[in-house]
Amino acid sequence: MADLGLFGPGTVSWRVHAEPILFVGGLRSLFLQALHPRAMAGVAQNSHYKDDPWGRLMRTTIYVATAVYGTTEEAVEAGRRLRAIHARMRARDPFTGEEFRIDEPELLRWVHVTEIESFITTARRAGVPLTDAEVDTYYWEQRRVAALAGLDPSTVPASAAEVTDYYASMQPALKVTRDAAEALVFLTAPPMPVSWKLNPAARLGLELGGPRLAYLGVASTALGLLPTWARRLYGGLGLPIEGFTAGLSARAIRAALGALPRRYTEGPIYQGAMARAAALTTQT
Template identity: 65%
Template sequence: MASVDLGLFGPESVTWKLHAEPILFVAGLRSLYLQTLHPRAMAGVAQNSNYRRDAWGRLIRTADYVGTTVYGTTAEAERAGQRLRRLHARMSAVDPATGERFRVDEPDLLRWVHVTEVESFLDTARRAGVPLDAAEVDAYYTEQRRSAALVGLDPRTVPGTAAEVAEYYRQVRPELRMTREAAETALFLTAPPLPWKLSLPARVGLNLGPPRWAYLGIAGTAFALLPRWARRLYGGLGLPTTALSADVTVRMLRLALTALPRDWREGPMRRAAMARVAQLSVSAG
């Protein structure tokens, strides 16, 4: 009988434990708010992406990519990484400050996107009440070097512990600033057009129905979960109690999400992965 491929991580990994949490969709939005603060990374997105015309499609494709790399087989994860590398290899952008043309797959830019994403996943989950000790935090960052390799990074150049992530942020912060593109993107992230099935009829005028208010609450929580230094770059938005309020809100949201039926909160990639685990258990028995 052929061996069962559990992918890059497997059921004993911190990655599987963490990504089983539906609250990570808030983390994804947090990471986007953070990523916009890097001028070159923001220029690369603004000059190559159609995110304004297809915001929800792009979100779904990103979620599918993460799900595939976390829960897919090794071959599925590697194919997803190859497709992403080929896509990035065709893209370039112009630095708005210097006029220099650069490739969007520069290691510094890929590293920024990777670190902000995995740090957002981890920070959001812990503040939402997911039990992770310091050893598991470091293990997650180390495991995620495998994801970094998929996008073309040398894993040895990627922070692999909480201390290394903190040091990385310390080093990169002087490069970050609020630009016009960052401000426009942050505004778009806060109030994007809703999918048509969630929108109110046009005659209502401003779309401020329940779906809009729900999304605004989620976006506000994601923003409030940013590090204090990032909120300061956005102009010091938020009160001294912002972080505490965000912690309370994200904990309540996690409780609500975990109360949903399993089929509602588990994606198809995770279900397929758990089926392979069950297959392996049957084979071992």
């Protein structure tokens, strides 16, 4: 009961990941990750994300929640399973044809950095009060999650300044490949979950276009929150007004999510962590 996992009350990670708006950050990170030719080739050649996008999203969500809010044993086991899956995967470079491992440190680091930078940037742009020092603390804390994926924590950026430098060093290698373009289109307008089509009320909503329009708004916000250089790579103008508008949209989405009953935004892994923390407080 006393095991609070890799983090715990008082950590920036627990506070940030309690925000439902992070699902927008997760989508933003996918747009960023797709810009790395090898990383995108690895996904395209090893996953069936187009066949089961919502299932893949759910599995990723569960992994992130387990790493942040699970017990130490649960987090370590989740990392072990992830490393085992990646160790079996290979892909071919879209330009050279060279075969490479999915668990190459460069690729793991790219996925990790784009994910956590997207989470903390989205949270901040959506109005979560975070100081510069807290942002740096979040990056430093998340090195523990990087270790779960198989990275040497000392090779992972641990501050906002280090992330900025890392992005600058990576930009010459980034580009929109055919796989990245297809991912952009798919992620912007994916098929709605099959379960919705089986529910009369949800099916009516789909026919009226409500969920699709709502998701398009979320996807547009995620794209607008991308760094200027990333928006330009995707063919956007990268104007400051785009980012400003996306920030307003992110705040509106966060406010809407905050109005929902907590049972809709708090998953069982988070609830378990809160119960363990409450039990520890009672014991002390």
